[in-house]
Amino acid sequence: MNLFAEIRTLVTDSLTALAAEGVLPAGLDHAQVAVEPPRDPAHGDMATNAAMVLAKPAGMAPRAIAEALAARLAQDPRVAGAEVAGPGFLNLRLSAVMWQGLVKAVLTEGLSFGKSGMGAGRKVNVEFVSANPTGPMHVGHVRGAVVGDALSRLLAFAGWDVTREYYINDGGAQVDVLARSAYERYREANGLEPEIREGLYPGDYLIPVGEALKARFGTSLLDKDESVWLAEIRDIASAMMMEEIRGDLAALGVRMDVYSSEKALYGTGQIEAAIDTLRGMGLIYEGVLEPPKGKTPEDWEPRVQTLFRSTAHGDDVDRPVMKSDGSWTYFAPDIAYHFNKVQRGFDELIDIFGADHGGYVKRMKAAVSALSNGRVPLDIKLVQLVKLYKNGEPLRDVVEQAGADVTRFMMLTRKNDVTLDFDFAKVLEQSKDNPVFYVQYANARINSVLRKSREAGIDCSDAALAQADLAILSHPAEIEMAKKLAEWPRLVEIAAKGNEPHRVAFYLYELASEFHGLWNKGNDDTSLRFVQEGNAATSAAKVALARATGVVISAGLGILGVTPVEEMR
RNA sequence: GGCCCCGUAGCUCAGGGGAUAGAGCGGCCGCCUCCUAAGCGGCAGGUCGAUGGUUCGAAUCCAUCCGGGGUCACCA
Structure with a gap:
């Protein structure tokens, strides 16, 4: 259940109906129409830009469209209010039943709540880590591993058919x-x-x-x-x-589906086949490269090389594929390997590289573009370096000391293209300064509520809680909690669309914050406590809200590959 | 010098065409006879690196420049 998608459909259906009535011109393109949470909660529950986007193509004033749309939407039972604001925003308030129904949906759908069909079963290959087999992994590799693994889980959750792959550079x-x-x-x-x-x-x-x-x-x-x-x-x-x-x-906690060996490509004719394919396209030639602009290396000399015309597919210069002794450069097997991925029928490719490999992005994309005739998109995520505070620890020590869960979460609290500080002291701290702890603590509190509630004799199975009288959840603070839960399916799609697993970590932090806030309100206002002495019906409804929050936290942590804890020790 | 990434509050960072730009830390002020105060609430703090442009609207897109980092022809 994705409330934002549902209301967007309502909006576009209404626009179509208005067109049928002649209020709007026929055949308007609704692609740019968005339904989003407003920046300011005072503006309502959801806002749509429909009127502003359609004003020009419809040849009408934005406010005129907004008012017509508002009048129509207000008739729908799901909508409690529709107001035109600012330059033509339409702010919607949903009826409380919608939020109460959302809590029920979470309990019914369980960990599947938020799953999306966006990927439509498309086959995507995520290549990550690919550390040279010359030593144990270091902290830099860990980040790539965590990002790649979380991205894989995210895409699977959003409906892609994911293959996780490791390319072993054992041929050079x-x-x-x-x-x-x-x-x-x-x-x-x-x-x-x-x-x-x-x-x-x-x-x-x-x-x-x-x-x-x-x-x-x-x-x-x-x-x-x-x-x-x-x-x-x-x-x-x-x-x-x-x-x-x-x-x-x-x-x-990282699992790979496929390990591919570079060495295994040699002697099989695959490299030759890939290069020949490019040659058949007129993209391989013997030539001399210009020296790098501005900075000519001391020992630079003109040299005839076998080159790939990567500039035909967006690169800045052509790239050598063969050394003068007749052996392949590292790039040639890489081309063959990516060709292999294309031939295996993937619809999309994703590579996760260390930032020091930024210079290979364009040539790799050029190769895939050429070899797939532009059919297969390749997205390359560059993972920036990790600054380890407490220095030089090899990976095992990091994971052993901090724990896989903590390490994973911390590695995802930053966008991939920003450097990350990994501070041991902070990471192990049991306080709100530590985001991992903060999120886990919210989950532990929820489990505490469930325990108390069971002790009070309430059936706390999801099925039973889903049957609770959720109309009891009417306090603004409780509705706010439900609204935050409603954002989860939308967030999954945004994160998957941009291949940005870090968004999940940030969302979980916000979700935990919302929960801690609600919990604390129970200190001042006892009617907001989850377990209500001697009132099973009220308790069940409130516990249902807590449990629903726990479900979403668990689902989110699952995407990050982090195990939710039941209690803090 | 070319290419790529980054530049947002004192610090660490979200947000990446929409309405008064957000969070955490740090600072200041509050909240435990009450399910875990390992927490919560409030206040102060910003020319979104600069300048032009695109449009109804730019932190966000484009151009140029300024800082910081990475990378740059037979190393992978």
Whole structure:
């Protein structure tokens, strides 16, 4: 049940009826007509811009349209009042029954309340994390993981068919470096002094890899040339690192549907096929790039390269796909991988990159645009860096200390393209300064209400509460609470439309705030307490409101991947 | 220098064509014989970086500029 959608339909139906009566010209486009919560609650429950939007095409004064529309809407039983205001806004007040009915709808629909059919089952692929398999995840990856996971849950809730995917960059030079680093740890495991040269990975996390190599090869690879062991150690080490990363993701509560390997693309002809496809479109050529404008690198020299004409699809310069030694650049398998996603039949692609990869956005979009003939949109979300206060902690420690739920919520309290401060002290604090706690506390209070209510002998199943006499919910503060709940389905659609899961976190904070406010009013006005001594009918209605709030909090936290707590400890 | 992101209250940030621009923190003033005060209410605080433009209307869209960050041809 989406009240805003319902009333919007009422408005557009009324406009159509007015056109049929000749009050408005026929054939007006209603696409720009919006029904929204007004900025100022004093303006009513919902406002529509219909009159202002239609004034010009209808050739009428906005207020004239608004008045005609108001008169018509006022006849509908759902509408308690319609007033023209300002330059032509039409402010609507809904009858109390609507809000009471909404509470019932939440209890009836449960965690499905707010689900949307907006995605219409379209297949979307969300690629995220995709950290190189050269070490454990760090805090920066965590944010990408959380954003991608929450976005996936959000899109699924809004009606998309979602595939979560991890692209393993195991085909380039960085895994050779990994292998050489692991080899040194292997020597170390055999009692030799490791030589961690400049450019190798120095991290302790490779020590167990060295041990494993010793267990497997004994001393047989010592003093052997790298040509003997490189490929094998590379595979072993990167597999072990992927295990590490899968463990990190699991600790965070992030699940992937598909792991795709870059290395697996080599030798299958897929890269060649993708490039040939582009060649067939006349988008591959041999050429020389201009030096970067303004700043020419010291060692720049004109060089003939195999280039992708990405400028034909919106990029600023064309991009090399092949090195002079005839091997592919990193970009070529990336193209093939995205081509693969297109061929698998996805209707939409989403990539979540670290902000340091911002320079690849245009070329990646150009490739997808070309390879799908403009059919498949690719949205790339850049996730800004995380500033960790308390420094240098590897991921497991962060999650172990703060908890996956807290970590996840905090990572979503910022838009993806803004840097995020992750302060341990704050995050673990049990106070209203900590948004995670604040939202969880509201849920805990709701559970407390349900407990008390059950002790008072009231049936608190959702089915029973939905049957309560909700007309009892008439106090303005209670109606306000219901109005906030009514925004949930609308928020889901807005967040899904923009691929912006952080909106859910902000909404939950507002919802919790509304609830804490209502709770506290019970201190001064005992008639606003949820459990009313000796009055089962009144209690049931009020508890129903609390429970409905709890349902929406749970649904919202579910999208963030955060477990709602029953009580604070 | 090119491209991308950011610039909104003292601080951290929402809002991204609509009516007097919001929240939290910090500051000041209030609220516990009462379901969890781990909370709630109120006050003070703004030329929405600047300047032009688009239109009935701009924090929001466009252009130019100013700050801050990222990135920039055979590294992924």
